[in-house]
Amino acid sequence: MTESERKIRVLVAKPGLDGHDRGAKVVARALRDAGFEVIYTGLRQTPEQVAEAALQEDVDVIGLSILSGAHMRLFPEIMKLLKEKGIDDVLVIAGGIIPEEDIKPLKKMGIKAIFGPGTPTTEIVEYIRKKIR
Amino acid sequence: MTIDTNQLVKELLKGNRRAAARLMTLAESMSPEAHAAIKQLYPHTGSAHIIGVTGPPGSGKSTLVDKIIKEYRDQGKTVGVVAVDPSSPFTGGALLGDRIRMSRFSTDPGVFIRSMGSRGSLGGLAWATYDIVHILDALGKDIIIVETVGAGQAEVNIIQIAETIVLLSIPGLGDDIQTIKAGVMEIGDIFAINKADLDGADRRYAELEMALGLDRTSDGWEHPIIKVIATTGEGVEELVKAIQQHHEYLVTSGKIKQNQERRFCAQLETIVEHSFMRKLFVDPEERKLFQKLVQEVCERKTDPYTAAERLILQLIQPQDT
Amino acid sequence: MVTKEKMDISQQKRDWENNTLKKTLDKSPERRERFITTSSRPIARLYTPTDIANLDYDRDLSFPGQYPYTRGVYPTMYRGRLWTMRMFAGFGTAEQTNERYRYLLEQGQTGLSVAFHLPTIQGLDSDDPMATGEIGVCGVAIDSLADMEILFSGIPLDKVTTSMTINAPAAILLCLYIAAAEKQGVSSTQIGGTIQNDILKEYQAQKTWIFPPDPSMRIITNILEFCTKKVPRWNTISISGYHIREAGSTAVQELAFTLANGLTYVQAGVDAGLAVDDFAPRLSFFFDSHLDLFEEIAKFRAARRIWAREIRERFNAEKRGSYLLRFHTQTAGVSLTAQQPENNIIRTTLQALAAVLGGTQSLHTNSMDEAWALPTEKAATIALRTQQILAHESGVANTIDPLGGAYFVEALTDEMEEEVYKYFDRIEKLGGVVEAIKKGFFQREISDSAFRYQRETEEKERIIVGVNEYLTDDRLEIPVLKIDPEVEKTQLARLQRTRKSRNNNKVEQLLNRLQKAAEGTENLLPHILAAVREYATVGEVCNALRDVYGEYQEPIIF
Missing domain, CATH: 3.20.20.240 (Methylmalonyl-CoA mutase)
Structure with missing residues (x-):
């Protein structure tokens, strides 16, 4: 173990009421295999639960997965809470069913990348590596 | 990146969870800043009751811990949780899912939950765990629960950390009987049988009774066996009562001193041993000397004992090589 | 039992493999070593009567x-x-x-x-x-x-x-x-x-x-x-x-x-x-x-x-x-x-x-x-x-099970x-x-x-057009259905009206009765029907049952 080797910690969170965790879990596994520490929150987390988990776990990255269509309501709430808690330096990325036209406003509110259906997991891993180093 | 440890410690002592989380990350990466911080916050520790919950995978530890938190919260006590899960030995990555079970406490300011990957090498895990427990203690948590997989073979030796150890098992797990035979029985202060509604719970109870044997109360503590159903919370009240009784027993019998000696002896040993090892393996200068000596032993220019003496001397009284 | 005819076919297939097929394969190998379905099932090059020899x-x-x-x-x-x-x-x-x-x-x-x-x-x-x-x-x-x-x-x-x-x-x-x-x-x-x-x-x-x-x-x-x-x-x-x-x-x-x-x-x-x-x-x-x-x-x-x-x-x-x-x-x-x-x-x-x-x-x-x-x-x-x-x-609708056989x-x-x-x-x-x-x-x-x-x-063991092969950059914008934010207001207003205008004592009574039934062994449906007729809501009925049964927690599997 070397001091310089910082472990990248990622919170994989599922806000929204849907139970579609296939994507979240496939990504979680891929991130684990890439050597990251992945903290999975489980289904149906409120914005407050997501933000507080991110704080306590002191993660470098938050990956939000949502397929319910409620992202335009829940994501701004999460971003607001992160700011309030002083952890808006965390890299926030998202995936799921997100219409093209929502991507711009989401990026504007600080969600750095949105990975839609069909994104190779390697792309997500590389993106995180690039941003966190 | 410069980290203002003084500031973090100050914030932590004011109850800032963000500062606590940051310090934990530093502790996990074994950074010198973390150790400096621990020195500062150590005087503010020592008031928490540290509980270890350990058991095989699938025994329902997280679900049980969730219910234990509930009991303590109902009593008005604050709780810190450290949940340790194994990291992959190949990639170093880990999937940590213990929070799922406790997510109702995610937003309770009286509860702080931290997940840890075992990462593991050079005793880093045990060491980091002590530090995280200290941080939760300094944060003012009344109760600290350390949840680890397995017993005995686990990389965190729970006995070095917790004052009260709850050993969890479930009916019908073949390898559990192995663990009983292997003698980990000695580390448990309280034995909980989860999923007590399943067939075989009575058998497991009898097995435990037998394994505990006649000298079950020889040290003045009765080592209770408690049946619980973690999913419904049945039996958890009784379990928490037993945990509290164990703490009272430690205090009133004076055993708390022995208990502390046991833990701090182990912790000190770990720190000393691994400080040496880390210096040897992490510091590039020392590493060079180490490798040079290995070569010399290979070439029979020197012997392993002389090489070891030189290394130890170098670590104690560094000289330019 | 393998009939003589079927034995002949398997022999013929071997002959085909050793001669006709081999010649082609020697010249140009197949596109892949392994052909699999969407479900990762390996598929053979050719199926013949020998593959369904046991079919009755x-x-x-x-x-x-x-x-x-x-x-x-x-x-x-x-x-x-x-x-x-x-x-x-x-x-x-x-x-x-x-x-x-x-x-x-x-x-x-x-x-x-x-x-x-x-x-x-x-x-x-x-x-x-x-x-x-x-x-x-x-x-x-x-x-x-x-x-x-x-x-x-x-x-x-x-x-x-x-x-x-x-x-x-x-x-x-x-x-x-x-x-x-x-x-x-x-x-x-x-x-x-x-x-x-x-x-x-x-x-x-x-x-x-x-x-x-x-x-x-x-x-x-x-x-x-x-x-x-x-x-x-x-x-x-x-x-x-x-x-x-x-x-x-x-x-x-x-x-x-x-x-x-x-x-x-x-x-x-x-x-x-x-x-x-x-x-x-x-x-x-x-x-x-x-x-x-x-x-x-x-x-x-x-x-x-x-x-x-x-x-x-x-x-x-x-x-x-x-x-x-x-x-x-x-x-x-x-x-x-x-x-x-x-x-x-x-x-x-x-x-x-x-x-x-x-x-x-x-x-x-x-x-x-x-x-x-x-x-x-x-x-x-x-x-x-x-x-x-x-x-x-x-x-395709003209005949039944066209691929049978x-x-x-x-x-x-x-x-x-x-x-x-x-x-x-x-x-x-x-x-x-x-x-x-x-x-x-x-x-x-x-x-x-x-x-x-x-x-x-x-790893491109399967090609998904537009995803891992045949990519294009031109992202075509297709119109997508947007839910009008008014929906939420309308719905919440109606729910509020419903809660006000119904007979709340009766609803409570019926929900209590449902809970009693849930604790026992009676059929729950007549009780649910009675409650919803009086405009008990989906959430209220579920909560009555949640109190009795609790909520499920899934095993943690990745």
Whole structure:
């Protein structure tokens, strides 16, 4: 173990009421295999639960997965809470069913990348590596 | 990146969870800043009751811990949780899912939950765990629960950390009987049988009774066996009562001193041993000397004992090589 | 026994391999070392009579409408009546969905299918904090009878059949439908339709459960019993492989787990004292149709054969209706790509073709824009037209089971059946479906398949057009359906009005009575019906039951 080797910690969170965790879990596994520490929150987390988990776990990255269509309501709430808690330096990325036209406003509110259906997991891993180093 | 440890410690002592989380990350990466911080916050520790919950995978530890938190919260006590899960030995990555079970406490300011990957090498895990427990203690948590997989073979030796150890098992797990035979029985202060509604719970109870044997109360503590159903919370009240009784027993019998000696002896040993090892393996200068000596032993220019003496001397009284 | 002719064929095949084939392979090897299906199943180069040497026509295939129904459940199949084109729809308020239903009925759709919004699916009212942002988004918002009355206004419930995709609170929505029909003067014996009501696959795949498995199974047997007596035209469970497949399973896992779930429901009904022939005919199935044409067709054929055999041999059913595996199909939502969305029309066409060649009873075809959001009207119409073209122009509806007897398809049908029985054995060893759920068996199997699929796709073991090959940069913007923010306001206002205008003392009384029944062994349905008639909400009824049963926590599986 070397001091310089910082472990990248990622919170994989599922806000929204849907139970579609296939994507979240496939990504979680891929991130684990890439050597990251992945903290999975489980289904149906409120914005407050997501933000507080991110704080306590002191993660470098938050990956939000949502397929319910409620992202335009829940994501701004999460971003607001992160700011309030002083952890808006965390890299926030998202995936799921997100219409093209929502991507711009989401990026504007600080969600750095949105990975839609069909994104190779390697792309997500590389993106995180690039941003966190 | 410069980290203002003084500031973090100050914030932590004011109850800032963000500062606590940051310090934990530093502790996990074994950074010198973390150790400096621990020195500062150590005087503010020592008031928490540290509980270890350990058991095989699938025994329902997280679900049980969730219910234990509930009991303590109902009593008005604050709780810190450290949940340790194994990291992959190949990639170093880990999937940590213990929070799922406790997510109702995610937003309770009286509860702080931290997940840890075992990462593991050079005793880093045990060491980091002590530090995280200290941080939760300094944060003012009344109760600290350390949840680890397995017993005995686990990389965190729970006995070095917790004052009260709850050993969890479930009916019908073949390898559990192995663990009983292997003698980990000695580390448990309280034995909980989860999923007590399943067939075989009575058998497991009898097995435990037998394994505990006649000298079950020889040290003045009765080592209770408690049946619980973690999913419904049945039996958890009784379990928490037993945990509290164990703490009272430690205090009133004076055993708390022995208990502390046991833990701090182990912790000190770990720190000393691994400080040496880390210096040897992490510091590039020392590493060079180490490798040079290995070569010399290979070439029979020197012997392993002389090489070891030189290394130890170098670590104690560094000289330019 | 291998006949002389078949021995000759295997000898001839070897000759072909050693001569004709070898020469070609020496010159130019095949494109890949391994050819696999969507489900990672290896496929041979060629199938011949030797691959179906054990096939016994009478025992394994027989004729349409005859045991074991491999070739189809009805003697004339689509020559008699085409499959039901049933498009799943629902969004926004009850008013908006009602409007869409009327439009679809005018367009020639023959049955209704209700998609509920997630709060209803989770047994939460629209004013629950967890419902934030979800109101009317994934389906129509239904909180109480007030919404249900609007949803079906102007649609005679004795004339249409309605399929409701609802599981954990299925009993409540069924009671709401009965109550809505009553308001139209239609009695429960006259209505027809389906509730999904398949809770087992919720634990395995779809994850919208509420109560733990044991009380959930009790509610389901209550429904079976109630419907047998009071709602005889209702299909009580739509045993669903769709969600298992969408969660990442293989075709065989979808088939095996779905059938195992079905057999578990039958056993539960029998254990509750019902005669199998009284309720088995009202069970139906719901499968996914994915992209691998032949594997999907084989799956549907194997499903019919296994079900008929198990129901006859395991449960000694005697009625023909009990043996029939009738199924609805939806094309694979997961196969839709966000990239180059128009390609999804072609994907959906192939999947619909598989469903029709596999003998489906009803079909939903996905719209091209569903990887982005809910479908627009135009996209949904194209999807419906796809079915109509298949039905009227392609000629595939002219003959029954056109692929029956094909070496490849028959071999694949047998192979899948064999694998299903292997899964049955493993599930049995774990103590049955409910126990295997508690142990996380299905969840792990599905999760592993999903991960393997992802890896194989990333390693280009399979090509997905527009995703890992044939990429284009020009992102075509397709219009997507947006839910009007007014929906939330309208819905919350109506819910508030309902709570004010009803007889709250009576509602409370009825909910208390329901709780008492839940603690005992009485059938819950009459109590739920009584409560919803008085405008008790979905959330209130569920909470009454949550107090008694608690909420389920799933084993943690990655």
